[in-house]
Amino acid sequence: MPKIVFNRADGSQQIVEARPGASIMDTATRSGVPGIVAECGGAMACATCHVYVADDYLPLVGEVGEFEDEMLDDAAAERTANSRLSCQIRMTDELDGIEVTVAPEQ
Amino acid sequence: MSERVPARAGVLVAGAGEAGVRVATTLRELGYDRPIVLCGDEPHQPYQRPPLSKAFLDGKAVRADLALRTPEFFRDAGIEVRPGQRVTDVEVDDSGSGTATCEGGDTVEFDRLVLATGARPRPLPVDGGGLDGVCVLRGVDDAERLRDRLATAGRVVIVGGGYIGLEVAALASARGLATTVVEREDRLLSRVSAAPLSEFLAERHREWGVEFELAADVRELVGDGHRVHDVRLADGRLLPADLVLVGIGAVPETTLAEKLGLDVRRGIVVDAGCRTSHPGVWAVGDCTVRAHPHLPGELIGVESVQNANDQARAAAAALAGAEPPRPPVPWFWSDQRDLKLQIAGISSGYDRHVVRGTSPGADLTVLYYRGGELIAAESVNRPADFLAVKRALGKGKTIAPEPAADPATPLKELITDRA
Numbered sequence: 001m002p003k004i005v006f007n008r009a010d011g012s013q014q015i016v017e018a019r020p021g022a023s024i025m026d027t028a029t030r031s032g033v034p035g036i037v038a039e040c041g042g043a044m045a046c047a048t049c050h051v052y053v054a055d056d057y058l059p060l061v062g063e064v065g066e067f068e069d070e071m072l073d074d075a076a077a078e079r080t081a082n083s084r085l086s087c088q089i090r091m092t093d094e095l096d097g098i099e100v101t102v103a104p105e106q
Numbered sequence: 107m108s109e110r111v112p113a114r115a116g117v118l119v120a121g122a123g124e125a126g127v128r129v130a131t132t133l134r135e136l137g138y139d140r141p142i143v144l145c146g147d148e149p150h151q152p153y154q155r156p157p158l159s160k161a162f163l164d165g166k167a168v169r170a171d172l173a174l175r176t177p178e179f180f181r182d183a184g185i186e187v188r189p190g191q192r193v194t195d196v197e198v199d200d201s202g203s204g205t206a207t208c209e210g211g212d213t214v215e216f217d218r219l220v221l222a223t224g225a226r227p228r229p230l231p232v233d234g235g236g237l238d239g240v241c242v243l244r245g246v247d248d249a250e251r252l253r254d255r256l257a258t259a260g261r262v263v264i265v266g267g268g269y270i271g272l273e274v275a276a277l278a279s280a281r282g283l284a285t286t287v288v289e290r291e292d293r294l295l296s297r298v299s300a301a302p303l304s305e306f307l308a309e310r311h312r313e314w315g316v317e318f319e320l321a322a323d324v325r326e327l328v329g330d331g332h333r334v335h336d337v338r339l340a341d342g343r344l345l346p347a348d349l350v351l352v353g354i355g356a357v358p359e360t361t362l363a364e365k366l367g368l369d370v371r372r373g374i375v376v377d378a379g380c381r382t383s384h385p386g387v388w389a390v391g392d393c394t395v396r397a398h399p400h401l402p403g404e405l406i407g408v409e410s411v412q413n414a415n416d417q418a419r420a421a422a423a424a425l426a427g428a429e430p431p432r433p434p435v436p437w438f439w440s441d442q443r444d445l446k447l448q449i450a451g452i453s454s455g456y457d458r459h460v461v462r463g464t465s466p467g468a469d470l471t472v473l474y475y476r477g478g479e480l481i482a483a484e485s486v487n488r489p490a491d492f493l494a495v496k497r498a499l500g501k502g503k504t505i506a507p508e509p510a511a512d513p514a515t516p517l518k519e520l521i522t523d524r525a
Contacts, residue, residue, distance in 0.1 A: 019170075022171075026171070029174075029175075030173055030174070030175050030176045030179065031175075031176060031178075031179055032131065032175060032179045032183065034135070039411055039412055039415060040156070040411070040439055041154045041156055041157065041411070043156065043157075043160070043439055043441060043446075044446070045439035045441075045446065045448055046437070046439070047489075047493060067446065067487075067489060070489045070490045071489045071490075071493065073490060074489070074490050074493035074494060074497070074518060075493075076497075
């Protein structure tokens with residue numbers, strides 16, 4: 001199963017195996033990764049699963065959608081070129097090892 | 107066979123839905139280290155409900171997608187989940203400690219009790235409710251039945267123009283099913299939203315082919331003794347139906363609270379910290395009611411994931427002896443085809459509203475004011491508006507109404523201190 005490396009707000013790392021097809025947000029919440037609040041469960045309604053995708057993986061995760069784009073503009077933590085809502089990234093074998101940093105505020 | 111020696115829990119949570127699970131996980135995040143037992147009614151691992159009327163009903167998500175946490179998470183966190191072991195009886199002493207009996211006969215002794223017993227579908231008080239083809243939507247088993255029925259249905263009548271009803275109407279009409287919504291009030295969402303949003307949604311649903319019977323009462327569900335085939339309205343008209351969904355709200359589950367002699371007025375009455383009338387018993391989520399933020403003397407129940415989570419965090423903080431969390435901003439969402447609704451705050455009691463949007467039928471934000479201050483907003487396909495209002499309310503700030511009417515001005519630029 002593809003792995004996700006979460007850089008947590010406290011500086012530590014947590015590595016979680018993902019079911020292919022599950023989103024990064026799903027994988028994080030089910031395994032209790034701190035800082036991924038994800039209150040809407042992936043409906044793109046809350047902007048509380050904000051992560052920064054590591055540069056190497058950025059070209060692999062697809063484009064930011066129009067609605068996601070607006071949500072990210074107003075997310076609680078600063079938006080950067082690496083910002084994504086983790087509910088919008090579905091895990092594939094190609095993404096094995098993807099590193100994401102959990103936004104400090106959600 | 108489970109052992110009959112009573113388990114001993116620091117905290118027993120009766121109910122394993124969103125609220126119950128969040129109490130347990132928050133306790134662990136706050137460093138609480140005593141045993142936690144979570145007893146659920148349904149014979150399933152804890153799962154998310156919002157997708158039941160959306161992706162799950164549409165066949166785009168399966169049961170595995172609904173899990174709130176993995177079994178490994180609960181094991182590693184030392185949270186004992188007991189599915190299918192509804193708490194059927196409970197005794198509590200003055201300090202809050204006591205003994206619970208679960209379905210199946212097991213008992214759990216506890217130091218503190220949290221009621222997270224949820225709500226059950228409000229029954230339609232007419233004849234014919236037991237006919238085949240009459241459905242409700244609350245749990246995953248309900249959703250699976252409804253999903254299977256939708257696959258073969260031709261004419262769907264939905265009783266109740268609330269969120270569940272509208273989400274199902276959006277889906278049924280998209281499949282080309284003849285879909286009628288019967289609503290008792292003269293507008294949709296009357297219990298939870300204000301009129302401008304009701305009108306916007308009614309208009310869009312009509313374009314999708316959904317028919318509405320507003321200000322209409324159902325007199326009976328008519329069948330051939332086995333299957334439903336019509337819905338009879340109070341004026342005598344018959345609406346043909348091979349599938350009837352009853353979505354007329356939920357009734358808080360208060361049986362245990364009543365047994366304990368707690369203050370129950372429709373729901374279990376709690377304060378901002380989710381304390382019940384017993385100082386050692388807490389209650390969270392859909393089973394609770396509390397003071398209305400704008401209407402003195404009224405109690406409200408807020409049935410949402412956000413409320414379940416925030417009440418759970420407040421109760422867990424009290425149980426763990428931690429600082430209470432910041433007062434939350436109520437918020438809610440709904441998906442209906444290409445419409446994403448996002449609601450922040452509670453609009454009831456408003457005395458002024460401001461509408462903004464770029465094109466009729468495509469997007470809309472309604473801001474609600476009381477005494478000159480912003481109290482809520484309802485948005486359709488305007489996520490930036492929603493997030494700005496949610497942030498303003500969370501910081502105790504407001505948004506000036508006049509400039510807010512211009513949809514080109516970002517609301518986040520208009521956030522100011524209250525007068």
